[in-house]
Amino acid sequence: MGGRSSPAGWRRRAPPPPPLLLLLVSVLALATVVEGRFVVEKNSLRVTSPAALRGVYECAIGNFGMPQYGGTMHGVVVYPKANTKACKPFADFGLSFNPKAGGLPVFLLVDRGDCYFTTKGWNAQTAGAAAVLVADDRAEPLITMDTPESSGKEHLENITVPSALVSKRFGDDLKTALENGDMVNVLLDWRESLPHPDERVEYEFWTNSNDECGAKCDMQMSFVRDFRGVAQVLEQRGYTQFAPHYITWYCPEAFVLSAQCRSQCINHGRYCAPDPEQDFTTGYDGKDVVVQNLIQICLFKVANESRKPWLWWDYVHDFAIRCPMKEKKYTTDCAHGVIKSLGMDIDKITQCVGDPDADEDNPVLKAEQDAQIGHGARGDVTILPTFVVNNRQYRGKLDKRAVLRAICSGFEETTEPDICLTQDIQTNQCLENNGGCWLDKNTNFTACKDTFRGRVCECPVVNGVKFVGDGYTHCEASGVGRCQINNGGCWKETRNGKSVSACSNEQAKGCKCPQGFKGDGVHGCEDVDECKERLFCQCKDCSCENTWGSYECGCGGSNMLYMREHDTCISELPSLNSFWDLAILWSRSHHISSFSLVIARQSRDFVGGMGVHVGYLLRPRFRGSWSIRRLQISATELHGFRDPRDHGSVHAAGEPGDVEPPTARGPRRHLKQQGVLSTYGSSSIRASLTASVAHRRGRVWSCNFEFRKDWPVS
Template sequence: MADSGSGFMVLLLLGLVVVVPYVPVGCSRFVVEKNSLRVTSPDSVKGTYDSAIGNFGIPQYGGSMAGVAMYPEANRNGCEEFDKHNISFRSTPGSLPTFVLVDRGDCFFALKAWNAQKAGASAVLVQDSTDETLITMDLPEDEGNPDYLANITIPSALIEKGFGERLKKALGNHNQEMVSVNLDWREAVPHPDDRVEYELWTNSNDECGVKCDMLMEFVKDFKGPAQILEKGGYTQFTPHYITWYCPQAFTLSKQCKSQCINHGRYCAPDPEQDFSSGYDGKDVVIENLRQLCVFRVANETKKPWIWWDYVTDFQIRCPMKEKKYNEDCAKEVLKSLGLDLKKIEKCMGDPNANSDNPILKEEQDAQIGKGSRGDVTILPTLVVNNRQYRGKLEKGAVVKAICAGFQETTEPAVCLSSDVETNECLENNGGCWQDKSANVTACKDTFRGRVCECPLVDGVQFKGDGYTTCEAAGPGRCKINNGGCWQGSRDGHSYSACLDTKCECPVGFKGDGVKSCEDVNECKEKKACQCPECSCKNTWGSYDCTCSGDLLYMRDHDTCISKTGSETRSAWVAFWVIVVGLAMAAAGGFLIYKYRLRSYMDSEIRAIMAQYMPLDNQSEVPNHVSDQHA
């Protein structure tokens, strides 16, 4: 159990409990990570309650689990095997899983969960024994860590005493309906954007029992997914290491000298808990510092994932059991990975200096909780999006926790694999819109479920509500299922009603352009083939017009002309003869007009001149003078 509100800082260093006076920089606090517990029936206890996530088993981060609560008639604290009391919680096919409610006390929290799991329970709820704020149920910290700890897979949650009493009352009333419960972890990890930031608070010590074995196994198993996520830019990972300091009054003591560096400023417990033999705590601190510098140097080269290679290789090649946990072995691993030894040594600094080490000082400051995270006091601890992970450090469980930190629809492919989550789009298309003929769907599978969102296909955006309608829009939409418009083929001819902005029947057809376009009979509607020599025949989408005799139909002019070349030339000759004849007639007419006009003008001039100068062949013309009166 990890409790809060202590006057001392409790550092659970991979199985060892070290209590030292600690004065935090700010207000230190241990944060209890919670999930939502919702009771859907009966009405007497219906509602949503907080529950504290146990630090063992596998919480279903990003998901939820529905079940039926049960309070056993015997072994109510869960400290014995339920088989001894002929009690089973195994669900029959088609029935809801069983959530076992047990009382707190008399044995380890983890043992209660293990006994419930062996009896077939799918989750365990532990009722607190006193009225207090919720605490975190942790693994046992004694030297005899039992083997079952690594085998607990069901989730567990601690509930408040008052809520537990109400559940028991509802379960004890056999005339009421069953108590339906839903454990929900979907909001246990924040998911603000498309990148997850996570930290692993770890230790290089490999001789601390079950916790060290579990941590080393996890690092080896999780190395692959971690590097895939980091190389793809989906995550930002940072390793951390807890240290404690030796009180100033004891810096010269044998214990502090063997466990600390930099004159008592940075310490770790003795791996064998024997100050006179084996490795010392300061050996662990130095290797922790080296691993921090490996990460920093690798990060400078834009390859922070090399940290995972170094840590796993060091575990394999330099174990304490084989007396290889030393600087020489570490250098061999560093050389094999192509890391710069001088840069790493410069980063580590002098462990004998009577001054602060900037790297380890940052680590001590980082232990203090900031924002929603709280202090880091349990090792190992995984922090995802500034929220401490609770549960077993197991590859599949941690992948789920990290995937829960992505904003919906931004998860990488590893989060949507079948061994991590269920694809809700496989059943009835998730209730979203789909076009089976074009293999297009609005259903998007996400880590937390599914969303109905009109898709973007080959650069074409569909628009609609995603549930009942989605229509292709914009340029290129006709490439996708013909834009949802009518199209047809017959007799070797194909027609489409799809345009960039709408559906409209092509020329030769009529209709709505979406469901149907019917052929227009151009012959009957008197729209074509109207020349006297023409004969019209309707076709699908068009028409054929023929001319009588040897004439050829010209569609653009709706007329017929001769098919043969000589007849065509004769026609052209006749045409030009007519044109020339008309031109000559016009010229002759113009000359006649000019001649007549000139003759008229000459006669007029002669008449005028004769009045004043009579011509020889003309008698005298009388003078026409108007009378003048006084």
């Protein structure tokens, strides 16, 4: 694949002339920033007091420590009486910034200059500060406080407090307020430092296969080892979309044929990397690093095409262990061994790598160089390593917990995976006072939903039933099945084996006391005393007795029956005239044109049934204003009666032919009597009575009455 295939390639070389060496290093460094656009990543700082400083200010996130991405931090600003640049331990001056019990965390304000930013951060942290604010010493746009390249790295991995650079003007204002004795309360806010548009986070890891670049390379390898499992779970479950990237530089055309460019670059100076040891006289060359970077990019492309992009993490982890530079195993042959152990297609990867000695562009590395250029809110990638989350560069320590926090802050609220809600990543605000949200203490259903950024009060969905409400003071089950969930939050009671509920699945939401009860349906329903309130059973012969949720109504006398629908008592064996009286009653009160009545009487050996059917047959000229309707109040299941709505006689088992069923217009056989029953106004009403008798362990009487109304209408 173009790199050295055995430790024999690792050799000592004659040093180049010193002027050329210095010139080449300078040229490669300049090539990284030509036409570059570096973006300073920022967070906001809100001053809540004193009133003169109240407002929101920008500050630049330091590239060390652990910014609280997605979160906030309250504190009080303190400016030290001595060691204002924090270049020495504060213990040497007898100063401590540990907060008192119940006090706010201390944000230590220090001055820029005289030592590394990381030194200031470390000294502030060891003195008890919760965050470091560095005041710029010159009037200029905000810059990124980066980590040192060589010396000053001894504290890099141990700094955990967040840091931020503030402008000189704002720093001076803070100092003035403190000198005047004001308490300066501030809120550091990282909630909008990274975009969080949807339920998937896209992130990039700009890295390097070089393992001999000092503390940064050691931190990078440790991060890969620690973060690998988390990254693979997020990728496999579709929560993230990950892509690794590698920085390369080009050699200026004037130096392409120089020995230095030939040793540090491939494809005739198009793609270069710095010498791993920063010493051209010993160890591996920069082009060896470029080749291994290219292998790792191609491995990711092949793995991604096979829908297993997470294999990249396994390869990089194993390659660092099996093929280190220190053991002179940083070779293509060693890389092939790792690829084979992962069961990947070496031929596809080799084809992707191409020929490093060809005088032509490599499409993979060309795409990497193009990707280094910033687009939109993301600036150029110039720092190694660099993490990019949702197209914004991460700032801070390359640490599993810190990076995971940044990724979690990139999810739209309420869509983050469970791994983002663990106690070591964030605090569950629902554990204290239920987050101020609605809670049903009977079922422990709650509207409080823990999120990475805090909590939201959102009515829950339980067993497919959605609760609706504001989430703060009220939530109630809605839709089909809501009554199965805590009875929809409605009242319910059981007495003597009878259960009554104010919840009905026919209603999408709400509680309503059923008939016979009154109340709000939520806190309770009480029985309505229909007898006492004179709501029913008020006829002349009625006697009322209240029951739970209803009433019982009886009629005086042994031959009287109570008709509940009409709240009246009638005789069990009515006369023919009473039928007409009943017809007049019903036609007036219910506006009906026909009715049927079945009255049953049963004794030890007798079952009697009598049906009455009264109907108006209108003259044809009334068709435009009258309709013939039929109302049946019948006991069709008595002894297997068929539906009498066809105007035929009601039969029991026996001889149905005893009576000829009437047709629509045909003649009827009348067995009993026919005549004028009564006169009402100017109308004449004619009736025919048909009776049939059938024997089946008793007797059934069936009576059909037909009334014709034929008075003129003006």
